[in-house]
Structures are given as structure tokens and as C-alpha cells.
Amino acid sequence: MTVVTPSARLLADELQVDTGAVVVYLHPSSPHAVLSVARSGKPSSVWAVHRRLPIVQAIAGDAARESLATVSVSHAHGRMGVPSDVQADLVVIEVPVEKAAAHLLLHDAALLLRTGGRCVLAGGTTEGIKPAVRVLESIFGNMRTLAVGGGHRVVEARRGATVAFDSVQSLVAPYHEPEAFREDSYLVAGLPTRVFTRPGVFSWDHLDEASALLAESMTVPADGHVLDLGCGAGVLGAAVAARAPRVDITLVDADCEAVRCARQTMTATGHGVWRALASDVTSAVADSRFDLVVSNPPFHTGKSTDLQLPRRFIAESHAVLRAGGRLQLVANRTLPYEAELERVFGNRRTVHDGARFKVLEAIRR
Ligand SMILES: C[S@@+](CC[C@H](N)C(=O)[O-])C[C@H]1O[C@@H](n2cnc3c(N)ncnc32)[C@H](O)[C@@H]1O
Structure with a gap:
């Protein structure tokens, strides 16, 4: 059984998705917000990616039960779980507690997003959302808060024509390469x-x-x-x-x-x-x-x-x-x-x- 965090609730309640959008959802803490995005009927596809098997199985099971054919689920961390030709309109990240793992996801979001696409970040104040927001802002050069509640917050940034990968390179290198150990x-x-x-x-x-x-x-x-x-x-x-x-x-x-x-x-x-x-x-x-x-x-x-x-x-x-x-x-x-x-x-x-x-x-x- 997965617990629905305040982040997932805020995302399910507040996230606006455009019709036809390609959505990549990295590190969802439960099926809750992923399925609410898919149920809205608006996205053309929703890629849900998580490194932990029980969450992957819970999302895949719930999506199958509800016949949500737009949802694809991958057992992976970050962009490794999404085909390399996917250009996302929206990347949602529920921030992992481990800082370096969170930085990798932010780096991958910038690679996955098309110009003009949005990166939405959610997490708890005791679970690393504030430092993650600072990294988000340093990569994309902009940021605005969408929702706050229950000690959690949801923020978003828009990807411009250029991305300040330099600002995050020192945080993730060399692990942004999937085969670097x-x-x-x-x-x-x-x-x-x-x-x-x-x-x-x-x-x-x-x-x-x-x-x-x-x-x-x-x-x-x-x-x-x-x-x-x-x-x-x-x-x-x-x-x-x-x-x-x-x-x-x-x-x-x-x-x-x-x-x-x-x-x-x-x-x-x-x-x-x-x-x-x-x-x-x-x-x-x-x-x-x-x-x-x-x-x-x-x-x-x-x-x-x-x-x-x-x-x-x-x-x-x-x-x-x-x-x-x-x-x-x-x-x-x-x-x-x-x-x-x-x-x-x-x-x-x-x-x-x-x-x-x-x-x-x-x-x-
Ligand atoms: C305390 S760590 C120990 C790791 C390793 N044995 C070591 O000694 O360094 C516990 C491990 O259990 C894994 N784990 C957590 N939930 C699990 C589950 N449901 N099934 C299998 N492994 C799980 C974690 O990913 C983590 O790697």
C-alpha cells in the first residue's frame, strides 16, 4: 500500500495539463497524482518513471484496472525510463530525499523538455524541496510557486531556448551518464x-x-x-x-x-x-x-x-x-x-x- 503525500495531493488538485500534452512524471511517490493527470483525459501520453519496483507495480496495476492506455510505466531513474525521442511538454518531479538523486532528475528534466515546456517540482520542506527549488531556478532562470500546503510545496519553471546546464553540471557529473558508476x-x-x-x-x-x-x-x-x-x-x-x-x-x-x-x-x-x-x-x-x-x-x-x-x-x-x-x-x-x-x-x-x-x-x- 502506498501513502498519498501532501505533495501528491497538491499536484492532483492544482496541476493544469494542456490537451495533447506529453507528460513525463519522475519519481511519483504513489499512483495518486499520476492517475489524476491521466484521468483528466487531456495528455496524449503520460510516462511514469520510478526506481522502486513496488511503486512501479502499483501505478501499472491501477492504470491497467482503469484502462488508462495513455500511461506507460518504467522501472528506472530519470530519463533512462523514457525513449530518447520523447520531447516533453511537462515534466513533473516529486523530489527524492537523496540530494544527488534529486539533482540528476532536475538535470534530466531539462534534457527531456521541449523549449517552452514546464518543469513542475513538488516536495516537503523537511525532505529537500527548498534546495531543489534553488537548483531548478539556477537551471531554468525562472520559477514560480503554484501551491503550498501540509508542509509541502509545488513550484514550476519554464524551459527557455537555452538551459544553464553549467550550473548543475558540477552537481551531477559524471552520474548524468547512465553508465557512470x-x-x-x-x-x-x-x-x-x-x-x-x-x-x-x-x-x-x-x-x-x-x-x-x-x-x-x-x-x-x-x-x-x-x-x-x-x-x-x-x-x-x-x-x-x-x-x-x-x-x-x-x-x-x-x-x-x-x-x-x-x-x-x-x-x-x-x-x-x-x-x-x-x-x-x-x-x-x-x-x-x-x-x-x-x-x-x-x-x-x-x-x-x-x-x-x-x-x-x-x-x-x-x-x-x-x-x-x-x-x-x-x-x-x-x-x-x-x-x-x-x-x-x-x-x-x-x-x-x-x-x-x-x-x-x-x-x-
Ligand atoms: C539498509 S539497505 C542495505 C543495502 C545493502 N545490503 C548494504 O548492506 O549495503 C536496504 C536495502 O533494501 C532495499 N529495499 C527497500 N525496500 C525493498 C523491497 N520492498 N524489496 C527489496 N529491497 C528493498 C533498499 O533499496 C536498500 O538497498
Whole structure:
């Protein structure tokens, strides 16, 4: 279930779309505003693009149920999700919290828009709308506020004959090229590990302390199948590869950019058998069975703690483990995962109890 944010409500209520317009909607937080634009019957086409699979599936499902044939949905970030010949009259962006990912979308909007087209930006004041508006104005040289409410605002800028790409170049280069990856080399569980990332992927510019701890604590079988659940850039998968050359590794993530990065990271390991797949929790591997699942589960929606996803990570791990298979996960010390593991697996043990993080294990009986 997706939450309808004040931004999406403002957009659904206030956005004016011209008849026949080509609309590109980048990073919609829910189907709400995308479908309200499509339902108006005015646009000739609406491209909805999001990097997270559950949102893409929700929009595609709702559009199909309502037979909204003008809506095309892509699992991608920014202009990668739109055919290169599309010239948009309107680009709508719901601003991602991650600054560099937001800058990339603003850069892409300027490339997607025809001269005279509009870029509409929406977001919350605690979620980066103000700095994003400053970047919008620096690119397009103009800006006006369309609506404000519920701590969110909607602004628009019009694309002139020229665009100040220079103003945004230093913010996005080199990642405005889809095939540009940041490459870092970290010591993970004592072994040098090359990690490839892009803006917006979890801990994209550093090694996460909790992930490093899990990599040190996990017990990897010599053979069999391992699942890196919510793999991000593939740090845990790469750590498994470094220790167990014969193991078959599957990495899954809902974020398509994470999956692209995990593929780069795993390719660099030279490991024999692995795959990286887009997946809503275990949806892409529901028919497979694993000997070990490793995970640093997500527990945030925006800035608040949300335990719904970690609960799904635990329940779906149990479902894809063989009898005797183990889930090993890392979490902030304060997160109450023990009770959930007991409820689903009927057992759990603390593998590591640190000052900030704990590593927990549960075995499927
Ligand atoms: C805390 S990060 C851990 C990333 C990586 N394992 C690491 O240790 O660096 C959690 C990951 O879960 C992914 N995620 C969030 N929701 C998901 C879902 N519904 N299905 C699969 N992965 C999801 C996020 O995109 C993110 O990459």
C-alpha cells in the first residue's frame, strides 16, 4: 500500500495539463497524482518513471484496472525510463530525499523538455524541496510557486531556448551518464572489496557500519545458495563471494539503480555463479530455496521508522529458506526484531551484540 503525500495531493488538485500534452512524471511517490493527470483525459501520453519496483507495480496495476492506455510505466531513474525521442511538454518531479538523486532528475528534466515546456517540482520542506527549488531556478532562470500546503510545496519553471546546464553540471557529473558508476575499494571482513554505486543507492558514498559488521559476522556455507536480500550496491554479496567461491549467490533489491550497481560489484568479484534481480522483497525468487539469507533490512519511510518492511523481510526470508537454512540480519540495537524472529521462526540467537548494532540469526526448522 502506498501513502498519498501532501505533495501528491497538491499536484492532483492544482496541476493544469494542456490537451495533447506529453507528460513525463519522475519519481511519483504513489499512483495518486499520476492517475489524476491521466484521468483528466487531456495528455496524449503520460510516462511514469520510478526506481522502486513496488511503486512501479502499483501505478501499472491501477492504470491497467482503469484502462488508462495513455500511461506507460518504467522501472528506472530519470530519463533512462523514457525513449530518447520523447520531447516533453511537462515534466513533473516529486523530489527524492537523496540530494544527488534529486539533482540528476532536475538535470534530466531539462534534457527531456521541449523549449517552452514546464518543469513542475513538488516536495516537503523537511525532505529537500527548498534546495531543489534553488537548483531548478539556477537551471531554468525562472520559477514560480503554484501551491503550498501540509508542509509541502509545488513550484514550476519554464524551459527557455537555452538551459544553464553549467550550473548543475558540477552537481551531477559524471552520474548524468547512465553508465557512470562511483567505484570504491573497502576492506570488508578484512578483504579488499570493490564496490560500485550511483546516487540514491543506499550508503552510496561510504561503507555502512552495520553492513560491514554483518559481513564480518556472517557464517557462509562452502556450497549451496545464498540470498543477499535488499542488496543495495552488493556489498554483502561481494563479501560472500570473497569467502565462498563455489556458492551460488542471488542478490535482490527493489531499487533498479541498486541492482545495476550490484551487477557491477559482482562482476568485479569474478565470482562464478550469481544473479542480481529487481524484486519486491523476495517476489523475484519466491520459487527458489536458499541455505542462507543475509540482510541489512530497510526500516525507514522518508525520515520515520517503519517496521512493516523489515517484518516482510523476515517473513519472506523464512518462506524462501530450506529446512535448516539460516537468516542472518543486522539492525540498530534499538530495533525490536527479536520478537518478530521468534514469532516467524520460533527461534533466534544474537550473533553479535555491539554498542550500536546487533547481528541476529534465526534457523528455519
Ligand atoms: C539498509 S539497505 C542495505 C543495502 C545493502 N545490503 C548494504 O548492506 O549495503 C536496504 C536495502 O533494501 C532495499 N529495499 C527497500 N525496500 C525493498 C523491497 N520492498 N524489496 C527489496 N529491497 C528493498 C533498499 O533499496 C536498500 O538497498
